[in-house]
Amino acid sequence: MGTSYNYFSVTTAAFVAHVEINRPSKLNAFCEAMWLEMRRVFQHLSTDPDVRVVVLSGAGDRAFTAGLDVQEASQGTALKPGETEDPGRRAIKLKRYIEEFQDCITAVEKCEKPVICVLHGISLGLAIDIACTADVRICARDTRLAVKEVDIGMAADIGTLARLPKIVSSQSWVKDVCLSAREFGASEAAAVGFVSQVHESKAAALDATMKLAGLIASKSPIAVQGTKELLNHARDHSVEDNLKYTAVWNGAALQAPDMMGALLSVRSKRKSTFEKL
């Protein structure tokens, strides 16, 4: 709607924006331009008043994303040392490069609207980094997941190691898949709580996601966006800190008319509408 992108298709209807990673010929693998663009996409949606929920999926049948476009990466200059560059200076430049990359992926987490990620098919490496920044993860039966980075000789550095241990249950499982880089499927992902729904096909997963997205989009955006913010704050703060932050947050938020509207709608059993946000 208006904004157009090279690697992403974004369509919005009934307050739900659907973002598709759109490079199916390359299994939706990410080149540098793509992650820079993904940041712009989510920064825009974050404050777009016509959007209340974002659905993120991958175009095509085969892959959510195969991860980093290794071919492009190995041809690019980013990871190649300059002629006379010493290891100390090179480390600073690599650090800058990694931080920029991290920041692009973190933009999904910082999006003020809830993001539901739909995984299917090949979902390797960067796929996990990205999925970890979403609020809810839903997948198709055929999803093939792996924290693949160890297999290309590196520790994952774009977010998986920071977030994965905080969104699933078993640290024994987290260490297992991160150290061995082995593949795991939809059932295993559900068993450890990485995804909260598994569906028979990508289509079925998308359908269920759209239903959930629609349900959330029908609620007060003041309530929904506050809930996302307060849950994200909880992850990295003590219970007491979060309670205090919450009290300040709701000191303002409860002054919106949404609560009154929602209460009336509960009593009248009619659907209430809410102002944009």
Next chain:
Amino acid sequence: MGTSYNYFSVTTAAFVAHVEINRPSKLNAFCEAMWLEMRRVFQHLSTDPDVRVVVLSGAGDRAFTAGLDVQEASQGTALKPGETEDPGRRAIKLKRYIEEFQDCITAVEKCEKPVICVLHGISLGLAIDIACTADVRICARDTRLAVKEVDIGMAADIGTLARLPKIVSSQSWVKDVCLSAREFGASEAAAVGFVSQVHESKAAALDATMKLAGLIASKSPIAVQGTKELLNHARDHSVEDNLKYTAVWNGAALQAPDMMGALLSVRSKRKSTFEKL
């Protein structure tokens, strides 16, 4: 015993106190006087030497609690702005109100004795806030749970968003139920680890709870209360901080005669008794 309350019945036997939310005619819904009273109940039990474990349940067949007494809330003055009050001053007053409310619920967590919460029937909104402050959660098959706040136009602000992500496994599930306000049942609650036992009826759940409470009450109160304190400390501190705090804690606690008593009882296979605390 001795102390009597308006909205709670408290009975103590064999070191186990049973606290019942006692307003079944209103599905145990909470008015302001109730949460203020609940704080007094748990502050008293916290240091009552005749109590070693607390069981918390709801009176009647239908509900643990239906949550906030919305009718009372909408008639009360607490959430209504004064005539000429500006949004800045109103925010401060709402913050004070929320913090007082939070403090009453946190009193359950701060109780020095372990608290086991028995859920059954309708268990909505505030039910989750309260259950999250207990140490162990056990429920009946018929329990209907929901983080209901989004449905009344607000982000939960009494503790659910601060504590729920830290007591269950899957953050995908936490975001799902908190953003959608959808109901979930006993099996789902068990699958994600919110409750650790499900029983066929409220009566069966209470029986099993009393058995567990009795088992814990038979142990050294120095050991049991220390374990609760150290686990709660662990939630909000690093491993290293907790190890240091633990070493200082046990520097005193190990000077109680309980360890010697317990060791003797293990050898003699006789039940040991422990001094009150």
Next chain:
Amino acid sequence: MGTSYNYFSVTTAAFVAHVEINRPSKLNAFCEAMWLEMRRVFQHLSTDPDVRVVVLSGAGDRAFTAGLDVQEASQGTALKPGETEDPGRRAIKLKRYIEEFQDCITAVEKCEKPVICVLHGISLGLAIDIACTADVRICARDTRLAVKEVDIGMAADIGTLARLPKIVSSQSWVKDVCLSAREFGASEAAAVGFVSQVHESKAAALDATMKLAGLIASKSPIAVQGTKELLNHARDHSVEDNLKYTAVWNGAALQAPDMMGALLSVRSKRKSTFEKL
């Protein structure tokens, strides 16, 4: 290989070190000399360039470890007050003793190489403290586990209460087993995510562990050891702090030739070898 120990047997092959707790006549129960020695074992392995993965198990059929050697503990002087020692001074001395003990067990966590712990048979008390410091936990069907400390009149102080709540899912379950000291078996341990594999026998568990250890040992040690370090850092830091630490870490680590080597090996489908670390 070279270094020899009194209570542990250590054998290394193909970059995998196998550490056995070796006091089967006492069900591998720990006396003070053992935990002091265990620290030396893991400090050595931490920087031994011939080791990339460590497997930790207990000798004999009956027990990983029965925990603290209570008999030795009650005869020793460590826990007995001096004649005229007042409770204030005694608390300081107990604190020093506990901190030294904690430090010995923490040495397993600080080992720079991944540690896989294989549990079988009797695995009580200290067994849980130790298992919690490993990266991956695998067990045999016959494993009998318990956070036993409450039964000997004390709150666990060597690491279980600090780490267990951070490596499994359900806090309701954690409080249950820590407060009641009740036994739980392999299936329950798997269900809550404490272990990530259960096998029919100790032998089968060891086989599977060796396979996993071999797989991890075949990867780049720069990638594997970085992954362990960054995941451990994530546990006690915010996502943002971890991302920053990661960027600095990989600023150096990505300058190793391992990434290039691994990429070539992926393309050529030949196994790559990596320099020692």
Next chain:
Amino acid sequence: MGTSYNYFSVTTAAFVAHVEINRPSKLNAFCEAMWLEMRRVFQHLSTDPDVRVVVLSGAGDRAFTAGLDVQEASQGTALKPGETEDPGRRAIKLKRYIEEFQDCITAVEKCEKPVICVLHGISLGLAIDIACTADVRICARDTRLAVKEVDIGMAADIGTLARLPKIVSSQSWVKDVCLSAREFGASEAAAVGFVSQVHESKAAALDATMKLAGLIASKSPIAVQGTKELLNHARDHSVEDNLKYTAVWNGAALQAPDMMGALLSVRSKRKSTFEKL
């Protein structure tokens, strides 16, 4: 005004409340009833809309306070062990007692209105604990200060060791006065930044304090109370955390009309008045 107290005199005029510690016959030494009462005083002032600034001083010429009433303390039961009480249980009871005491003193810090503390004469032990919880400290030339606790065989436990290192400059000085218990005077207190003004007499110090209190009381209470809250938050949080908390805080506070009122008054050079808070 209205409320009356046993050990404190409280008078309010022009939005400034003056709280006097009023037990001059005992050099304003604190018995247990006094600190319990002090908590009630400050909890009341915290939300009293007629109060915008609080001044805290000691009645009489000789002392702000001589600290703990040691005589009462040694006669009381609080610090005496029960007949058969073991050191483990006794430690828990002492901990409860200390925490209650700490909470009473912390009530000064939690008071939403700025508190200016005027020190004079004897100001020992508890005097420092209390002064550390105020926002601004002003003293008379004759003030004699000491972190006296080491001289009575204990480490200060009511707040000095927690707060003093965070409110003055030199940690070498903090350790010196806390470890040696030596006295220091007004000039030294000013040099290290413990007090921000020194005056020739108690009367002169009170005069200057009332002038400062009046100046602050003439400002927008939304601005003043927000400033206190945000500065206190800054002490225990990272810069980034504080910036985020501030943005949420001012999201509501800037909706008060005070900013517009203050801007108009700046332009018209007339004094503006502000609504109560």
Next chain:
Amino acid sequence: MGTSYNYFSVTTAAFVAHVEINRPSKLNAFCEAMWLEMRRVFQHLSTDPDVRVVVLSGAGDRAFTAGLDVQEASQGTALKPGETEDPGRRAIKLKRYIEEFQDCITAVEKCEKPVICVLHGISLGLAIDIACTADVRICARDTRLAVKEVDIGMAADIGTLARLPKIVSSQSWVKDVCLSAREFGASEAAAVGFVSQVHESKAAALDATMKLAGLIASKSPIAVQGTKELLNHARDHSVEDNLKYTAVWNGAALQAPDMMGALLSVRSKRKSTFEKL
């Protein structure tokens, strides 16, 4: 040099960039476009290899900056509520606006090169926010400073309250100037450690600053930029966390040839040169 700006003049020589706030006709007061531009200025300098130190000052004789351009602010739409906007939604929008503003000022702190701020004349409100993000502060005798925000009815929200308590000594002084909004001069600023040098005139202050900047610019940029980063990290982390971060940082940085070069130059007493960074 190349890049040109509307409100800032930037000149670079001998590795020192001089940034001047350049709107002297308005006493260098900040409109929104200016803080957005200031972020671009410092983001550019942060990685410009020809820059090793940045000097920040205000053009003209009268002011470093008079702070916010209040006239523009009161005409702009940013702080005015929309027609039908409720306080809840308005709070979110104000929060977004404040966070963007904060981010622009924080860009000075995030600049990888040391920033020395030269204050003179009128230096109010935003002047303090900005100065607090610099590494070193130097001022002219005529500097007139004030944390002015309380006088316009608001708590400072762009960084002063987050950073000022962490860069000077006396919290009694910090609370005094922040709550009263009173002016203070160069001597007082030096006495509390806000500035580390005072000079007779702006010209003299700039001269001394350029000398210090030149000295720092003559050192190894690997050493200097590492020192800035590690000191900034120290502010918001524990000593232990900082030591660990430092060890990882220098693991790479010590591989630069700068140490060898510097040691040789010390011995040969010749000035060494260092590669760009």
Next chain:
Amino acid sequence: MGTSYNYFSVTTAAFVAHVEINRPSKLNAFCEAMWLEMRRVFQHLSTDPDVRVVVLSGAGDRAFTAGLDVQEASQGTALKPGETEDPGRRAIKLKRYIEEFQDCITAVEKCEKPVICVLHGISLGLAIDIACTADVRICARDTRLAVKEVDIGMAADIGTLARLPKIVSSQSWVKDVCLSAREFGASEAAAVGFVSQVHESKAAALDATMKLAGLIASKSPIAVQGTKELLNHARDHSVEDNLKYTAVWNGAALQAPDMMGALLSVRSKRKSTFEKL
């Protein structure tokens, strides 16, 4: 007494241990063996019951210490890369080396007894790292201090950047001396609070130090050592965390007879003696 060292002389009298850095022929410069030995010295003193205060000074007239023995460092193998070592592996090895070095210096801070550091003459680089770990710093008029590391092409990594900003007042000054490596003298050190006393000569400084050490040694060791521990804890924790830790600490410590003894001695005006610790 008993224990003897190669690079340190340690003499103990009247509960005060005097540790001298004893390599005056090399201006007390540190080679690797020295910092390893210094750790052993302070680990021993930490629990030696005959020691209540430690004084640390440098032998000879010319230097406390000239810092790192650069000659030895440049000949040693520690900082030289292996033939074929890549920058990734080299970074890990440097990190291990730095962490070991840091740990040796941190041993001074971890010593349970207060440490007073006496500085004189040349006190460069490592001198600051070491002095920062002491509790109190006292210096002679002739002391010449510098955070020298930037001059040898590196950011200080043994503790100065972690601790210096937390023990003095002005961050503008901290950044100035750390970024420029310029020398500063006794008066400047006193003005910013780095040292708390300046004396005319090394002899006078030592005399004054011994007097202070004797005063502290005459107090209850339970009180003194608790005070050190609680102040060190305060530095890296929130006020609330520290208050809680303090309450647990004193729950045990107040059970020592020292308080009663000290109170009696205050009344009888006779010097009390205390049991060893």
